[in-house]
Amino acid sequence: MTYSSKHFISDDQGGLMHGNAATKPSLKILLCAPRGFCAGVDRAIQIVELALRKYGAPVYVRHEIVHNKFVVESLRNKGAIFVEELDEIPVKDRPVIFSAHGVPKSVPEAAEQQNLFYLDATCPLVSKVHKEAMIHNKREREILLIGHAGHPEVIGTMGQLPAGAVTLIETAEDARAYEPKTDKQLAWISQTTLSVDDTTEIVRILKERFPDIAEPHKDDICYATTNRQEAVKDVAPHSDAVIVVGAPNSSNSQRLREVAERSGCKKAVLLQRAHEIDWADFDGIQTLGISAGASAPEVLVEEIVDAFRQHFEVTVETVTTAREDIAFNLPRELRDMGAAAE
Incomplete structure (x- = not known):
């Protein structure tokens, strides 16, 4: 209400x-x-805390689990070690957690090649966008991602597909200037943390220019x-x-x-x-x-x-202005710890 x-x-x-x-x-x-x-942030922090309880310290986290220094320092004090890349992890027998922002496909693939045990704290709503991108690609659509260059979520989403499969649209000017690379149908997806008003304007421009552009069944902005x-x-x-x-x-x-x-x-x-x-x-x-x-x-x-x-x-x-009661499931490996903590 x-x-x-x-x-x-x-x-x-x-x-x-x-x-x-x-x-x-x-x-x-x-x-x-x-x-x-x-709910996505709460879940990600829980994953780090429960992993520390279940497996002991240290637990490695690739990138800041969420973008907040206070949270990161609190988890560091409990035994989490933050790295930017898997190559920075000196031992291979400790859990590795991927941040709430999501990661390119190459990251879990590299973890598996190195025999690392990893837990994925990607927000389920970000994972939804990843799946949308893969579905559009499977249907041979040209994909436009509305988002900010360099943001970890954008890097992760674009990294679900081969290089060049996704084009980033950052501004209304980008939307007006964009020219399709192929004669395939276009599709748009977006970063989950954007300005609602800015994204609405960009989508309006894209739909005016490309009336048959495919769009999410449900808004990607979380x-x-x-x-x-x-x-x-x-x-x-x-x-x-x-x-x-x-x-x-x-x-x-x-x-x-x-x-x-x-x-x-x-x-x-x-x-x-x-x-x-x-x-x-x-x-x-x-x-x-x-x-x-x-x-x-x-x-x-x-x-x-x-x-x-x-x-x-x-x-x-x-x-x-709104009531929120959403909660996301923990990874299977930690659900027993989560139930015990309730």
Whole structure:
């Protein structure tokens, strides 16, 4: 069920007061919901934690399991070792985990050649896009991938097929300029963490130019990305500033910041931790919107709210635009550990 911005749910979290409350200016924090961890991120982190419990440390993880420094450091402290390539792994008898962003086909093939035991933490919604790409290729379609060059998810998706089988479309200008390489039917797929509005514009252009282009049966942009963007759209017009908690290399977090700006908020910033707050940026504000990217844990949101309590007399209202109850299955090898942890 969806609620508009007029349906604020009160959620004043209290907290310790510092100094004389009367001397602090009032601040209303509009807390976006949903925010933070999505089911795919939660699953990926569980896979690392359960693998450490089942197999002991160290467990190797190829690439950051999710794009959040706090999460990565927490897992490193528990015994996870992060590498960028399999060749960096000095021993072959320890588990290797592939990140939530997905990997090219060449990676599990290389792992098998090296007799590595691996667990795939690829988000099931990313795996869905991989399958779509393979189906389009099997049907001899020319595939266009809407996404950002260099992002691990894009590298993984393009790596499901031979080089040249997928063409990357990054912008509306790319969509207008694209010329088919063959006379085959075109098909489009997309990165799961894009701006909904940007992708809609690109798809509109492609469909106008190529009316018979094949498209996903269900939108490739994941439910969590869409829901978090909708919540920010609801909050941003009512906020003097918006903070998105997330990492600079997190695509979905960057898109949330952009959505806040486009939705009418003059000041939208991306922060990883409370110590990054530039208090001059928030001087004189009365209403602050806060959201968090899908790989940002709630503890970091709480840290930033607590930091504002040091400077303002804070009330918190949660703005709920969607309810999420999705969960993804763990790999078979870890399901016994997952059941025991419940």
